[in-house]
Amino acid sequence: MSDAPAVRCEHLTKWYGDVTAVDSLSFTVRRGECFGLLGPNGAGKTTTIEILEGLLVPDAGDVEVLGLRWKTDDAELRQRLGIQLQETRLAEKATVEETLRMFRSFYRHGRSVPDLLRLFELDGKRRTWVGKLSGGQRQRLAVACALAGAPDLLFLDEPTTGLDPQSRRQLWSVLAEFRAQGGTVLVTTHYMDEAEILCDRVAVVDQGRLIALGTPGELIDALAAPKVVTRRGTLEDVFMALTGRHLRE
Amino acid sequence: MGSGVIFRGQRPHLSPLVELTLARLREFVREPEALFWTFVFPILMSVMLAVAFPARGDRPVPVGLVPGPEAASVRRMLESAPGISVRDVTETGEQAALREGEVDLIVVPSTPPVYRFDPAREGSRIARLVVDAALKKAEGRADPWSAREEPVEVPGSRYIDWLIPGILGMNIMSTGMWGIGFSIVQMRLRKLLKLLVASPMRKGEYLLAQMLARLVFLAPEAAVPLLFGALVLGMPVLGSYAVIAVVCLTGALSFAALGLLAASRPRTLEAISGILNLVMLPMWVLSGVFFSTANFPDVLQPVIQALPLTALNDALRAVVLEGASLRAVSGELALLAAWGILPFAGALRLFRWT
Ligand SMILES: Nc1ncnc2c1ncn2[C@@H]1O[C@H](COP(=O)(O)OP(=O)(O)OP(=O)(O)O)[C@@H](O)[C@H]1O
Numbered sequence: 001m002s003d004a005p006a007v008r009c010e011h012l013t014k015w016y017g018d019v020t021a022v023d024s025l026s027f028t029v030r031r032g033e034c035f036g037l038l039g040p041n042g043a044g045k046t047t048t049i050e051i052l053e054g055l056l057v058p059d060a061g062d063v064e065v066l067g068l069r070w071k072t073d074d075a076e077l078r079q080r081l082g083i084q085l086q087e088t089r090l091a092e093k094a095t096v097e098e099t100l101r102m103f104r105s106f107y108r109h110g111r112s113v114p115d116l117l118r119l120f121e122l123d124g125k126r127r128t129w130v131g132k133l134s135g136g137q138r139q140r141l142a143v144a145c146a147l148a149g150a151p152d153l154l155f156l157d158e159p160t161t162g163l164d165p166q167s168r169r170q171l172w173s174v175l176a177e178f179r180a181q182g183g184t185v186l187v188t189t190h191y192m193d194e195a196e197i198l199c200d201r202v203a204v205v206d207q208g209r210l211i212a213l214g215t216p217g218e219l220i221d222a223l224a225a226p227k228v229v230t231r232r233g234t235l236e237d238v239f240m241a242l243t244g245r246h247l248r249e
Numbered sequence: 250m251g252s253g254v255i256f257r258g259q260r261p262h263l264s265p266l267v268e269l270t271l272a273r274l275r276e277f278v279r280e281p282e283a284l285f286w287t288f289v290f291p292i293l294m295s296v297m298l299a300v301a302f303p304a305r306g307d308r309p310v311p312v313g314l315v316p317g318p319e320a321a322s323v324r325r326m327l328e329s330a331p332g333i334s335v336r337d338v339t340e341t342g343e344q345a346a347l348r349e350g351e352v353d354l355i356v357v358p359s360t361p362p363v364y365r366f367d368p369a370r371e372g373s374r375i376a377r378l379v380v381d382a383a384l385k386k387a388e389g390r391a392d393p394w395s396a397r398e399e400p401v402e403v404p405g406s407r408y409i410d411w412l413i414p415g416i417l418g419m420n421i422m423s424t425g426m427w428g429i430g431f432s433i434v435q436m437r438l439r440k441l442l443k444l445l446v447a448s449p450m451r452k453g454e455y456l457l458a459q460m461l462a463r464l465v466f467l468a469p470e471a472a473v474p475l476l477f478g479a480l481v482l483g484m485p486v487l488g489s490y491a492v493i494a495v496v497c498l499t500g501a502l503s504f505a506a507l508g509l510l511a512a513s514r515p516r517t518l519e520a521i522s523g524i525l526n527l528v529m530l531p532m533w534v535l536s537g538v539f540f541s542t543a544n545f546p547d548v549l550q551p552v553i554q555a556l557p558l559t560a561l562n563d564a565l566r567a568v569v570l571e572g573a574s575l576r577a578v579s580g581e582l583a584l585l586a587a588w589g590i591l592p593f594a595g596a597l598r599l600f601r602w603t
């Protein structure tokens with residue numbers, strides 16, 4: 001395995017008409033870490049992650065993923081990435097098991113379908129049509145599909161939105177185990193507690209620009225002077241301090 | 250959760266191509282409406298044909314008679330001749346009766362009688378000859394001789410026999426193109442393709458799977474009109490069913506590929522409907538489904554002969570009605586194969602995945 005970083009992007013820029021969705025964004029994700037992208041609605045998180053996933057082409061800037069490049073190394077990259085989209089659409093009239101089997105068949109290596117079903121507690125829903133799953137179950141299936149190929153790098157765009165607390169914690173434990181195997185994760189989220197628990201480092205993004213980068217602890221210590229002495233600061237406070245706004249207003 | 254076990258799984262049991270084909274098939278089978286139309290339409294069509302073209306049909310010539318002093322004697326003369334059926338028509342209703350094909354000719358009973366008919370219509374020209382001969386004979390015209398008639402029934406010479414292979418070809422074209430075209434645009438609309446593109450799925454395999462899934466349903470779809478024609482309508486099947494199957498298969502593949510090409514860009518169902526109609530309409534008219542391609546002028550022939558539906562219909566008719574061998578229809582099959590390969594390659598290049 002090369003020692004290139006999992007993700008390196010420099011001056012990434014993407015316009016939609018006169019909206020600058022991503023504005024000269026630069027950061028590096030190291031191998032084996034969990035890197036969080038934080039920001040309010042419309043900050044440019046999805047746009048950024050989809051550029052890194054090779055689904056969007058940036059208007060400017062430079063991207064390297066696992067030391068490889070889109071356009072020249074697509075086949076190799078696709079085998080080594082796991083992708084969960086913010087808005088995952090799966091065929092409604094396929095069962096959970098059929099969906100996983102299909103995705104699994106695309107990868108040279110990976111987990112077995114029964115393993116995945118067990119891991120995401122979808123055993124009982126194997127024969128249920130995707131269209132008949134609850135939102136949270138569908139979300140779990142989406143992440144399961146992303147893990148089907150035992151990826152080196154996992155992209156998760158708001159993976160726990162819509163999950164109940166138990167499913168969230170269960171997903172966190174799957175991710176912890178994935179990282180224990182040496183996997184790298186890039187995750188976007190709105191949940192501050194999630195970022196604090198999951199992420200080694202966090203990039204705070206607002207209006208397409210990087211406004212802070214560091215470990216959750218560093219950011220909290222540097223920026224979130226606790227208003228009440230008894231309470232330690234949170235990333236929510238960090239965001240308030242940086243933008244004067246709440247993260248989800 | 251032991252390490253190793255989890256991240257080093259076994260190879261998948263089925264290839265992506267098979268999985269994708271199965272996925273498409275399941276989707277189709279689980280969509281009751283699509284299934285209904287695929288199978289019911291050919292049956293309905295066949296039944297309608299059976300009603301419109303009864304197996305034995307020596308239809309008498311329908312002739313209209315307007316009232317007049319000599320109507321009764323003219324009627325007697327006409328009715329005594331074989332193969333003429335007489336209907337009373339009023340002066341005001343005669344236009345409509347002619348226009349709607351209720352009668353082929355109007356007789357005004359006078360001496361001499363007046364025939365009203367459209368000489369451009371084949372049926373009317375025949376009616377004129379039959380009526381004229383009948384009336385003159387009744388008035389005492391002597392025939393110089395009467396020819397000896399030898400009725401011959403050439404199997405497969407009826408219009409219905411000629412029509413069924415055309416219907417079959419048309420069916421293969423429209424279910425292939427609608428089936429594939431619509432399902433792909435729908436997938437694109439529902440954004441189902443995005444996650445597939447984000448995976449290592451090979452795009453060519455995805456497109457190929459759509460075509461393969463089509464073939465699974467081809468067998469019953471083609472068999473219905475064919476067997477209905479043979480068993481109920483008495484169409485002779487002179488060629489081998491294996492050769493017919495090869496022709497149907499080749500035709501289905503080429504129209505599936507055309508369906509893929511048509512569906513490679515559009516983002517709305519309106520757009521794909523427009524494109525499919527634009528592609529299929531000329532072939533319905535030009536490719537000899539309902540009437541022979543020989544009706545079109547020579548300048549159009551090179552175009553007509555290059556169309557895939559023409560090739561499919563010609564090949565089907567040759568095998569079904571003339572018992573042609575695989576070798577005899579190899580030209581048509583080659584043309585169909587070209588119509589399969591080129592659009593597939595085009596679709597692969599042009600396909601819009603998001
Ligand atoms: N296809 C598009 N066309 C036009 N504008 C777009 C498009 N996609 C995103 N945008 C704009 O780009 C900006 C960034 O959007 P993006 O989806 O990346 O934000 P986000 O951080 O993922 O937000 P959320 O938390 O709501 O998912 C927004 O202003 C959005 O309106």
Ligand SMILES: [Mg+2]
Pocket residue numbers: 045046047086157
């Ligand atoms: Mg987003």
